[in-house]
Amino acid sequence: MKTVLIGVGQAGGKLTTALQSFDRQMGFGAVLDAVAVNTAKADLQSLPVETVLIGQDRVNGHGVGGDNELGAEVMESDQTEVMSALDGRVTAEAESIFVVAGLGGGSGSGGAPVLAKALRRVYDVPVYVLGILPGQDEGAMYQVNAGRSLKTIARESDAVLLVDNDAFRSSGESMSEGYDAINEAIARRVGLLLAAGEATEGVGESVVDTSEVINTLRSGGIAALGYASAEASPDAEDNINTVMSTTRRAVLTGTSLPDASDADSALVIVAGEPDTIPRKGVERARRWVEEETGSLQVRGGDFPLESGRLASLVLLGGVERSERVESFMERAREAIDQAKTETREDPKEMWHNDDLDDLL
Numbered sequence: 612m613k614t615v616l617i618g619v620g621q622a623g624g625k626l627t628t629a630l631q632s633f634d635r636q637m638g639f640g641a642v643l644d645a646v647a648v649n650t651a652k653a654d655l656q657s658l659p660v661e662t663v664l665i666g667q668d669r670v671n672g673h674g675v676g677g678d679n680e681l682g683a684e685v686m687e688s689d690q691t692e693v694m695s696a697l698d699g700r701v702t703a704e705a706e707s708i709f710v711v712a713g714l715g716g717g718s719g720s721g722g723a724p725v726l727a728k729a730l731r732r733v734y735d736v737p738v739y740v741l742g743i744l745p746g747q748d749e750g751a752m753y754q755v756n757a758g759r760s761l762k763t764i765a766r767e768s769d770a771v772l773l774v775d776n777d778a779f780r781s782s783g784e785s786m787s788e789g790y791d792a793i794n795e796a797i798a799r800r801v802g803l804l805l806a807a808g809e810a811t812e813g814v815g816e817s818v819v820d821t822s823e824v825i826n827t828l829r830s831g832g833i834a835a836l837g838y839a840s841a842e843a844s845p846d847a848e849d850n851i852n853t854v855m856s857t858t859r860r861a862v863l864t865g866t867s868l869p870d871a872s873d874a875d876s877a878l879v880i881v882a883g884e885p886d887t888i889p890r891k892g893v894e895r896a897r898r899w900v901e902e903e904t905g906s907l908q909v910r911g912g913d914f915p916l917e918s919g920r921l922a923s924l925v926l927l928g929g930v931e932r933s934e935r936v937e938s939f940m941e942r943a944r945e946a947i948d949q950a951k952t953e954t955r956e957d958p959k960e961m962w963h964n965d966d967l968d969d970l971l
């Protein structure tokens with residue numbers, strides 16, 4: 612899927628850079644261009660991409676300090692500048708746009724939904740958000756920001772691919788120590804997903820293409836991405852169990868959003884040397900994902916790649932009903948309760964009530 616990346620805020624800019632550099636290093640060419648937008652001048656300076664500083668009249672290049680309403684306001688008023696920076700970058704080749712942002716801060720959390728809404732008005736391709744949830748031990752402000760932002764983004768974008776910072780954290784490591792490693796892990800997974808639909812020329816029909824990624828995300832809402840790999844045997848017949856176990860691990864332990872396997876749709880991609888990919892294994896893995904997710908819309912396909920390993924990449928669409936998302940929304944709501952002391956409600960109602968206000 613040829614895409615243009617727009618990182619908003621500090622985390623958004625860093626993850627965008629990691630994604631672009633993974634794509635280049637692998638020689639995929641799925642990332643057409645990348646732009647970083649922020650209210651903090653210092654965070655933009657080291658990024659090797661086109662940058663746009665917004666909100667200078669309000670915060671003078673110093674960031675919005677976690678105030679995501681201000682983040683939304685400055686994106687709204689400096690939108691034209693951001694859209695101009697994209698001119699000529701979102702070419703006819705582009706099949707999607709990804710807005711990348713940490714949802715716990717101010718600039719990314721507030722700016723991403725405003726930008727996604729504006730982009731959808733202008734471009735015909737789907738506008739997805741790659742959103743990062745704060746870890747559980749980050750403060751109340753981060754949880755509230757992310758809850759409000761997520762609720763708004765789910766409505767304003769074509770789908771949100773959600774990444775939980777806690778999913779990639781190594782034990783004993785603080786959140787900030789782990790950022791580079793987390794960004795690399797996310798860049799590998801999302802980078803492979805973007806490249807998967809690219810290798811379609813002159814290959815068999817079992818190879819996955821971009822339309823299958825787009826169709827899996829078509830129901831909108833929240834999506835998650837799982838990944839796991841293992842050593843491959845040269846003979847495809849010997850790899851049936853390997854594909855089954857990497858697929859199980861991708862969904863159960865290698866996912867960007869832990870405990871989110873209840874899904875509306877899914878796409879199972881098996882990457883590796885074509886001769887080593889077992890047809891029977893891919894079909895079995897697809898059926899297992901059907902049972903695990905409870906979805907009847909499970910697609911499957913290959914991603915031919917020169918490698919001595921086999922990898923399963925599992926994209927799940929429509930996971931907003933899952934336990935993980937509900938417990939996060941509950942966490943965001945509790946953070947508001949701490950400040951307001953309100954009556955408790957069913958977390959499912961989170962999506963429909965006004966306790967957690969929309970940002971827009």
Ligand SMILES: Nc1nc2c(ncn2[C@@H]2O[C@H](COP(=O)(O)OP(=O)(O)OP(=O)(O)O)[C@@H](O)[C@H]2O)c(=O)[nH]1
Binds near residue numbers: 715720743753786
């Ligand atoms: N995965 C990942 N998460 C990050 C990174 N940097 C910050 N975060 C997370 O993103 C959230 C904070 O968002 P930032 O992007 O730092 O904030 P911002 O959007 O620049 O907003 P302001 O600083 O308030 O102007 C927190 O939940 C952090 O845990 C990063 O490099 N990688």
